[in-house]
Amino acid sequence: EVFSSVTGISQQNERGGLTRVDVIEERKAIVPSVGSVVTCRVLRINSRFATVEILVVDGIPLRSVFRGIIRVQNVRESEVDQVEIPKSFRPGDVLVAEVISFGDRQYHYLSTAKDEHGVIHALCSQSGEAMVPISWEQMQCPKTRINEWRKVAKS
Amino acid sequence: MGLREFDYGPLVSVEGGSEETIRERKRQWNELRPLFMRTRMVSQAAGSSYIEAENSKVICSVSGPLALTGGRTEAIERAKISCYISRTKFCGLEDAELEKRATTEYEGILCRALESIVRVEQYPKSTIEVHVLVIEDDGSTLPAAITCACLALADAKIELRELMACCSVAYANGQLLLDPTLGEAEKAKSPRFCPLQQARRGYLSLRCPILC
Numbered sequence: 001e002v003f004s005s006v007t008g009i010s011q012q013n014e015r016g017g018l019t020r021v022d023v024i025e026e027r028k029a030i031v032p033s034v035g036s037v038v039t040c041r042v043l044r045i046n047s048r049f050a051t052v053e054i055l056v057v058d059g060i061p062l063r064s065v066f067r068g069i070i071r072v073q074n075v076r077e078s079e080v081d082q083v084e085i086p087k088s089f090r091p092g093d094v095l096v097a098e099v100i101s102f103g104d105r106q107y108h109y110l111s112t113a114k115d116e117h118g119v120i121h122a123l124c125s126q127s128g129e130a131m132v133p134i135s136w137e138q139m140q141c142p143k144t145r146i147n148e149w150r151k152v153a154k155s
Numbered sequence: 156m157g158l159r160e161f162d163y164g165p166l167v168s169v170e171g172g173s174e175e176t177i178r179e180r181k182r183q184w185n186e187l188r189p190l191f192m193r194t195r196m197v198s199q200a201a202g203s204s205y206i207e208a209e210n211s212k213v214i215c216s217v218s219g220p221l222a223l224t225g226g227r228t229e230a231i232e233r234a235k236i237s238c239y240i241s242r243t244k245f246c247g248l249e250d251a252e253l254e255k256r257a258t259t260e261y262e263g264i265l266c267r268a269l270e271s272i273v274r275v276e277q278y279p280k281s282t283i284e285v286h287v288l289v290i291e292d293d294g295s296t297l298p299a300a301i302t303c304a305c306l307a308l309a310d311a312k313i314e315l316r317e318l319m320a321c322c323s324v325a326y327a328n329g330q331l332l333l334d335p336t337l338g339e340a341e342k343a344k345s346p347r348f349c350p351l352q353q354a355r356r357g358y359l360s361l362r363c364p365i366l367c
Contacts, residue, residue: 005274005315005316006312006314007310025312026312027312029219029278029311029314031234063201063218063219065222066222066281102279102280105223
């Protein structure tokens with residue numbers, strides 16, 4: 001007999017002769033774990049890392065905010081020694097990253113090395129408009145036409 | 156003091172009491188007080204529940220999983236469960252000292268009981284907070300708190316191995332009394348708490364240290 005470890009409504013699906021049993025939950029209890037893809041907002045930056053607050057884990061909103069950092073060596077895969085944090089992230093940016101370790105007491109360690117990870121939403125520092133990605137390392141403001149440096153997520 | 160294990164069916168086959176035991180409202184020695192339980196009582200909490208056994212009323216709210224606050228070295232591959240028990244000023248217990256002593260001990264018992272049922276390895280590097288408020292105390296509030304906390308955790312959709320119910324037993328005048336009220340517990344040598352886990356086949360086992 002199979003027992004569920006959470007309360008919810010059970011749903012059974014037949015697929016290829018096998019029955020799959022799921023529990024439909026309204027809002028799952030989840031925490032960031034190694035390998036999960038997280039959506040975060042940048043809080044502050046310095047020359048060594050960017051501090052972010054993790055908002056969504058694997059598509060499920062977190063019940064309380066967890067904090068993480070993205071260190072220079074984890075921003076991208078190529079030319080790692082030439083990475084500059086202020087040219088990759090700015091406070092207020094929303095980005096997608098992967099959790100690579102539980103890190104230290106306060107922060108989870110995240111990485112945006114993959115092409116599909118990086119900034120997905122940023123505001124122009126001059127006009128405040130949402131910028132549009134133009135390459136993997138630049139975003140452009142539609143109003144002022146200014147290009148700003150970011151580590152952009154490939155969509 | 157020895158440990159005896161009882162096989163406990165649906166409230167009828169615990170040995171150690173007699174039918175002549177007179178309790179308030181003609182309650183049998185192995186009869187629990189009428190229970191009322193309900194979840195989703197606190198809208199702001201991740202999960203909550205309320206339990207009422209005649210005059211014992213306990214409400215429990217669960218928050219989490221929350222991020223660990225820095226400054227503590229805890230095992231990070233599992234969640235930490237923090238329990239806080241508080242009582243209202245009008246709960247009926249008068250001796251403030253007794254209240255204070257028992258609360259810390261009760262919080263420890265509650266934590267250990269919940270750690271055995273929560274799948275803590277599913278929530279690494281986080282903490283689950285369980286807040287219990289005893290609104291009115293007429294005996295057996297720790298067992299009520301344990302049952303209530305389990306329901307609140309289930310309401311919060313936190314993964315559990317099993318559901319847990321708990322009941323206390325008092326030993327007075329050579330008789331066992333299940334679910335003693337405050338008055339009955341005071342007359343007893345000392346009440347013992349017996350977590351009852353609902354095992355896979357709906358079979359409840361009762362472990363209770365008895366003064367022999």
